[in-house]
Amino acid sequence: MTTTVQNGLTTRVIPCLDVTGGRVVKGVQFVNLRDAGDPVEMAAVYNREGADELVFLDITATSDSRDTMVDVVRRTADQVFIPLTVGGGIRSVADMRTMLGAGADKVSINSAALRDPALITQGAELFGTQCIVVAIDARWNPDLRTWEVYSHGGRRPVGRTVVEWAAEIELRGAGEILLTSMDRDGTGDGYDTSLLEAVNDVVNIPLIASGGAGNAAHMVEALAPGRADAVLAASIFHFGQLRIADVKSELSAAGLPIREVPIDA
Amino acid sequence: MIAIVDYGAGNLRSIERALMRLDEAPVITGDPDTIADASAIVFPGVGNARAAMDRLRSSGIANAMISAADSGTPLLGICLGMQLLFGDQEEGPTTGLGLLPGCGVRLPTSVKSPHMGWNTVRFTENGPFAGEPDAIFYFVHSYLIQPDRPGDVAGITAYGVEIPAVIAHGNIWGTQFHPEKSGDVGIALLDRWVNLARSVVAS
Numbered sequence: 204m205t206t207t208v209q210n211g212l213t214t215r216v217i218p219c220l221d222v223t224g225g226r227v228v229k230g231v232q233f234v235n236l237r238d239a240g241d242p243v244e245m246a247a248v249y250n251r252e253g254a255d256e257l258v259f260l261d262i263t264a265t266s267d268s269r270d271t272m273v274d275v276v277r278r279t280a281d282q283v284f285i286p287l288t289v290g291g292g293i294r295s296v297a298d299m300r301t302m303l304g305a306g307a308d309k310v311s312i313n314s315a316a317l318r319d320p321a322l323i324t325q326g327a328e329l330f331g332t333q334c335i336v337v338a339i340d341a342r343w344n345p346d347l348r349t350w351e352v353y354s355h356g357g358r359r360p361v362g363r364t365v366v367e368w369a370a371e372i373e374l375r376g377a378g379e380i381l382l383t384s385m386d387r388d389g390t391g392d393g394y395d396t397s398l399l400e401a402v403n404d405v406v407n408i409p410l411i412a413s414g415g416a417g418n419a420a421h422m423v424e425a426l427a428p429g430r431a432d433a434v435l436a437a438s439i440f441h442f443g444q445l446r447i448a449d450v451k452s453e454l455s456a457a458g459l460p461i462r463e464v465p466i467d468a
Numbered sequence: 469m470i471a472i473v474d475y476g477a478g479n480l481r482s483i484e485r486a487l488m489r490l491d492e493a494p495v496i497t498g499d500p501d502t503i504a505d506a507s508a509i510v511f512p513g514v515g516n517a518r519a520a521m522d523r524l525r526s527s528g529i530a531n532a533m534i535s536a537a538d539s540g541t542p543l544l545g546i547c548l549g550m551q552l553l554f555g556d557q558e559e560g561p562t563t564g565l566g567l568l569p570g571c572g573v574r575l576p577t578s579v580k581s582p583h584m585g586w587n588t589v590r591f592t593e594n595g596p597f598a599g600e601p602d603a604i605f606y607f608v609h610s611y612l613i614q615p616d617r618p619g620d621v622a623g624i625t626a627y628g629v630e631i632p633a634v635i636a637h638g639n640i641w642g643t644q645f646h647p648e649k650s651g652d653v654g655i656a657l658l659d660r661w662v663n664l665a666r667s668v669v670a671s
Binding site for chain 2: 211212215255277280281282284303305307328329330331334378408463
């Protein structure tokens with residue numbers, strides 16, 4: 204009795220906050236911020252501006268900073284009612300439980316999943332597939348003519364191809380892939396659309412594009428059919444070069460479905 | 469007192485804080501007696517249907533929720549919680565609480581699964597939100613409900629197929645989306661349910 208209907212799911216624009224010791228690492232140039240380094244306040248600003256989700260990435264991920272991150276997550280979840288993903292230093296099911304208990308909706312794992320892929324399945328079985336995001340750091344290998352997976356913040360090649368790892372991630376129960384192009388990260392040259400297509404071709408779970416955003420047009424490119432379902436960016440939002448509302452306008456003008464930003468943002 | 473049913477999975481803090489913002493003092497609990505005595509019950513849910521039902525049955529929570537719902541206590545199922553208000557579930561497979569007739573089935577393979585993100589809900593003419601404008605909410609799920617009674621569906625979204633997004637049958641409500649993760653629009657919907665719960669208590 205069900206008939207095929209048009210898909211109304213909107214594209215997602217996701218600011219990422221790099222956090223260390225409870226502080227946002229990259230400088231922030233928003234006006235009207237009492238404390239530009241406070242991730243909780245930044246999260247509230249992004250929420251008002253129309254962010255569809257938020258990602259907190261603990262870039263030092265020592266045990267001390269993890270305790271601080273738990274507090275940041277808790278205080279954010281108390282006042283921001285949009286989905287929150289936390290990554291960095293999550294190594295076990297116990298770490299996942301702590302973050303979800305503090306108010307995170309999803310946890311992102313990277314090196315820990317490469318070291319012990321069973322962790323993906325364990326997390327999915329305990330907390331649900333939708334809670335488990337696996338982050339992949341990808342770099343093009345011109346000799347192999349494909350992308351390789353890197354671990355430890357993109358410093359160490361692990362000897363596997365991105366396409367193969369992405370397919371395995373889905374089979375093991377992940378609900379989403381956060382795919383960062385190490386080649387493009389920090390360049391502002393745009394997302395690696397070939398990489399997005401290569402991974403999208405082999406998975407049927409949502410794909411978040413990361414690395415290389417320099418303007419809203421890059422986000423339009425990354426969200427074209429057959430590429431990513433969501434775009435993530437950090438510095439371009441923090442430095443105020445790009446406002447979320449402006450991104451949404453460009454996406455909409457390009458015919459991509461968006462969630463309207465509230466008027467008073 | 470609103471009870472938020474705790475059976476060991478996922479983020480309960482967001483729904484707790486959302487209800488607190490609406491001047492409620494909810495209690496997160498896995499105690500069947502507390503749940504049975506609550507003035508209203510929020511039944512959240514993420515994770516696997518079978519694992520959830522096994523836990524709900526063995527702990528006595530399932531029976532507590534069923535008897536509370538039968539006696540008229542307002543009950544709000546969220547996401548998996550909404551799906552488990554119904555009967556047979558393809559996920560597991562298992563059988564839900566059976567408070568409403570219908571079953572849970574997998575999303576079609578023509579779309580990515582989970583259905584993750586913000587999608588528009590159109591309210592139907594037979595529910596408590598009849599005539600209200602479309603609104604956008606945050607979804608994350610891999611299964612959908614096929615209710616036996618079309619009149620139980622108060623809101624619909626589109627993702628490959630038409631998906632029941634809001635369920636309302638007397639004191640039993642459900643949302644396939646997460647109102648506690650849907651910003652101000654979600655808080656407004658929770659406010660509607662809280663007001664229903666208060667009116668039941670007052671009567």
